[in-house]
Amino acid sequence: MIVLFNKPYNVLTKFTDNDGRATLADYIKIPNVYAAGRLDKDSEGLLLLTDDGQLNHQLTDPKLKSYKTYVVQVEGDFSDEAARKLGLGILLKDGKTLPAKVKKIAPPDWIWARTPPIRERKNIPTSWIEISIKEGKNRQVRRMTAAVGFPTLRLIRRSIGQYDLGDLKSGEYKIIK
Known part of the structure; x- marks a missing residue:
């Protein structure tokens, strides 16, 4: 089952x-x-x-x-350079990650409201990205986005294989x- x-x-x-x-x-x-x-x-x-x-x-x-795909809201205007770095693999405290598949996306229209809502700052924009990884290190996606300067605000796993x-x-x- x-x-x-x-x-x-x-x-x-x-x-x-x-x-x-x-x-x-x-x-x-x-x-x-x-x-x-x-x-x-x-x-x-x-x-x-x-x-x-x-x-x-x-x-x-x-x-x-298999690849696990996440839809992630990050703090800041997510850059092509950050996507490139994640796509090459990034060095974290517990080693280098495998290359990720990353792209900036429009805010998804299918996402439900979260309770409590994420923290928002009026003078700092947010972005949505889709990231696919094969590993599953502890809090890996959150640590990866933070390492390239875009802290995760909300993380939703969309698929597993x-x-x-x-x-x-x-x-x-x-x-x-």
Whole structure:
């Protein structure tokens, strides 16, 4: 079984939490499914869950990883030079990233309102980019955009390989197999 879930902002990618924070259990009532990979609590969008250990391995093994595509709102007017640097790979504290596929995009019309909304500063513009990576280092996209001078304000995972968020609303899931 594969479950596509549109993880809301501020939800942990696990089913239990001793501190009373929102978890997958608040949204998904399917027994014996586990997240294939992670999405930090500050990020939103596509999370795959499965009850198949072999499939989970295929989805998360670094040697087999597919591209993960994110739609990201960044602070500032995102530059071609920043896109070029990310496209070559960027040096982070834990090593150099693999080259990313990056492009500036128009603000997506399909995005839902976030609660709470992002912080906005009247005198600093924001930009939207689409970035695709094969790795999954901790908070990697956020660290990459910050390293080129454009801090991430909002991060939404749109797809993982062949699996796409589609028209799932925030907090919704669907079983596809």
